[in-house]
Amino acid sequence: MIWHKIKVGFHRLGSPPVFYRLCQVVAPWLWAGAAIFAAFGLYKALFVVPPDYQQSDSFRILYVHVPAAWQAMAGYLVMSILAIIALVWRIRTTEIMAMMGAPIGAAFTVICLATGSIWGRPMWGTWWAWDARLTSMLVLLFVYLGIMGLYAAFEDKRKGARVACILILVGLVNIPIIHFSVEWWTTLHQGSTINFFGESSMDPSMMAPLLWMVIATKLMFGAALLDRSRNELVEQDRRKGWVRAKLGISA
Amino acid sequence: MIPEFEYAPYVWTSYGIFAMIMVWQVVQPIVKRRRLVTELREEQALEKGDYADDT
Numbered sequence: 587m588i589w590h591k592i593k594v595g596f597h598r599l600g601s602p603p604v605f606y607r608l609c610q611v612v613a614p615w616l617w618a619g620a621a622i623f624a625a626f627g628l629y630k631a632l633f634v635v636p637p638d639y640q641q642s643d644s645f646r647i648l649y650v651h652v653p654a655a656w657q658a659m660a661g662y663l664v665m666s667i668l669a670i671i672a673l674v675w676r677i678r679t680t681e682i683m684a685m686m687g688a689p690i691g692a693a694f695t696v697i698c699l700a701t702g703s704i705w706g707r708p709m710w711g712t713w714w715a716w717d718a719r720l721t722s723m724l725v726l727l728f729v730y731l732g733i734m735g736l737y738a739a740f741e742d743k744r745k746g747a748r749v750a751c752i753l754i755l756v757g758l759v760n761i762p763i764i765h766f767s768v769e770w771w772t773t774l775h776q777g778s779t780i781n782f783f784g785e786s787s788m789d790p791s792m793m794a795p796l797l798w799m800v801i802a803t804k805l806m807f808g809a810a811l812l813d814r815s816r817n818e819l820v821e822q823d824r825r826k827g828w829v830r831a832k833l834g835i836s837a
Numbered sequence: 838m839i840p841e842f843e844y845a846p847y848v849w850t851s852y853g854i855f856a857m858i859m860v861w862q863v864v865q866p867i868v869k870r871r872r873l874v875t876e877l878r879e880e881q882a883l884e885k886g887d888y889a890d891d892t
Binding site for chain 1: 855
């Protein structure tokens with residue numbers, strides 16, 4: 587009985603008006619949650635946590651760099667799952683969500699690359715190095731931009747989304763390369779500092795703001811994804827009656 | 838009270854980039870939605886033959 591209700595509820599999300607309503611209701615709560623978590627995280631990162639004994643205050647950059655890097659990769663995984671659902675079941679709202687994840691993922695990748703570069707200048711003595719981690723992250727940015735460009739290149743949005751979904755799945759190969767690059771190759775970028783299933787090399791006193799910021803970026807991604815998907819749905823269905831009714835425009 | 842950090846320009850630039858891009862993530866959908874609503878209202882006016890006299 588409960589399973590049936592879940593199944594029916596899930597199928598109803600394929601209906602554009604229901605999906606629109608869901609985005610409208612959920613997105614503000616996600617933004618509010620993101621703001622609260624980010625406020626706590628930023629306060630602790632900037633005012634509470636002591637300087638690192640080697641890197642001094644420059645280590646504070648990791649509180650925006652690491653959550654952005656993780657979200658850039660996690661966002662891609664979310665897009666890949668949505669792309670599989672879109673390709674197999676041809677659910678239009680899922681196609682839209684898969685496409686709208688790309689600019690948000692690209693934004694997090696830009697944050698990751700820019701803040702990493704800024705941190706690298708005082709710590710490594712260079713803004714950039716063609717090391718495996720940095721290069722594979724740059725490739726991720728190009729994949730995101732490629733998905734956005736491919737989707738925009740098609741006049742038929744559904745056809746564009748299907749082709750871009752295939753590109754998403756092709757680009758998925760880059761995610762394990764990013765993650766394991768520091769183990770597979772000798773890189774300037776350090777290995778994993780934080781280990782959720784073992785001992786982290788980061789002091790526990792420095793961990794809390796990172797967790798707050800990680801949760802904040804996850805909520806930001808979700809909120810931005812729903813907001814952009816809602817707009818894209820309206821753009822695609824602009825001639826349909828339900829859009830005009832929702833926006834208070836009489837048909 | 839702004840804390841005084843060692844490497845302050847690097848730290849604040851990084852947080853500034855993060856803040857700017859996040860604010861853009863909030864603002865962009867709002868701006869786009871307003872533009873869409875304006876376009877739809879204009880389309881509706883044209884369909885009804887309600888042309889604005891802008892001469």
